[in-house]
Amino acid sequence: MAVDWSRDVDQAFAAAKEQSRAVLLDFSAAPA
Amino acid sequence: MPVEAHIKEHPAWFHRFEAVWTPTVLLFDSHGKERVRLEGYLTNIDFMAALTSGLGRIAFVQKKYADAQRWYDDVVTRFGQSHSAPGAMYWRAVARYSATHDHTVLSKVAEELTTTYPSSVWASKAIPWLSKG
Numbered sequence: 001m002a003v004d005w006s007r008d009v010d011q012a013f014a015a016a017k018e019q020s021r022a023v024l025l026d027f028s029a030a031p032a
Numbered sequence: 033m034p035v036e037a038h039i040k041e042h043p044a045w046f047h048r049f050e051a052v053w054t055p056t057v058l059l060f061d062s063h064g065k066e067r068v069r070l071e072g073y074l075t076n077i078d079f080m081a082a083l084t085s086g087l088g089r090i091a092f093v094q095k096k097y098a099d100a101q102r103w104y105d106d107v108v109t110r111f112g113q114s115h116s117a118p119g120a121m122y123w124r125a126v127a128r129y130s131a132t133h134d135h136t137v138l139s140k141v142a143e144e145l146t147t148t149y150p151s152s153v154w155a156s157k158a159i160p161w162l163s164k165g
Contacts, residue, residue: 005036009045012035013064022033022090024083026040027046030154 044059045101059086081107081114088123100124118152121145139163 006012009025016023037045039054049058049066057079059068068086070079088103104127107120125141128134142158149155 003034005034007041009035009037009042010094012033013060016033016060016062017064019033021033021060022067022087023064025037025045025049025058025060026034027033027037027039027051027054027058028058029039032091 043085043086057083059083061090061092061093075163078114078116081111081116081120084111085116085120085123088120088127092130094125095130099128099159101131104142118154121149122154122158 005026009023012023015021021024037051039046043147045051048051053071055073057068057070057073058066061067067089070081071084074082084103084107086109088100090100091097091099091103101124104120107114107116107123111117111120121144123139125137138158138161142155142161143163145152145155145158146162
């Protein structure tokens with residue numbers, strides 16, 4: 001299943017609040 | 033809502049969210065409150081179970097006990113072999129108790145935990161709920 005990753009955490013928080021959803025933030029050292 | 037943070041692209045985020053190791057995965061509720069922090073690699077099953085438990089935690093904190101029970105039940109039934117399963121079994125019962133105030137669910141889960149996951153810390157935490165006699 002493909003994941004539609006966002007690269008803007010603040011935008012994700014704003015959308016999560018509006019849509020009552022959780023936010024998953026994945027920190028990685030792997031190359032983009 | 034998944035967000036990616038690579039150390040070279042977003043170093044400030046590592047500082048902002050106190051991510052001191054990779055991989056680190058954080059789960060926030062809809063108000064931006066951190067509810068789960070996973071540091072280090074997990075198997076797929078343990079990862080899925082931990083995230084699902086996290087959704088249960090979010091629902092529980094918001095007093096959405098029926099939703100919390102469903103998330104924890106999902107962990108117990110789908111990821112029963114995961115490290116999150118005993119905790120999910122414990123919190124599923126606590127969510128049920130919180131919704132109903134039926135204390136028998138606590139003694140029941142204590143029996144279940146000591147039988148199914150006897151070496152788990154959650155079995156120890158449930159010991160005070162065991163029926164005496």
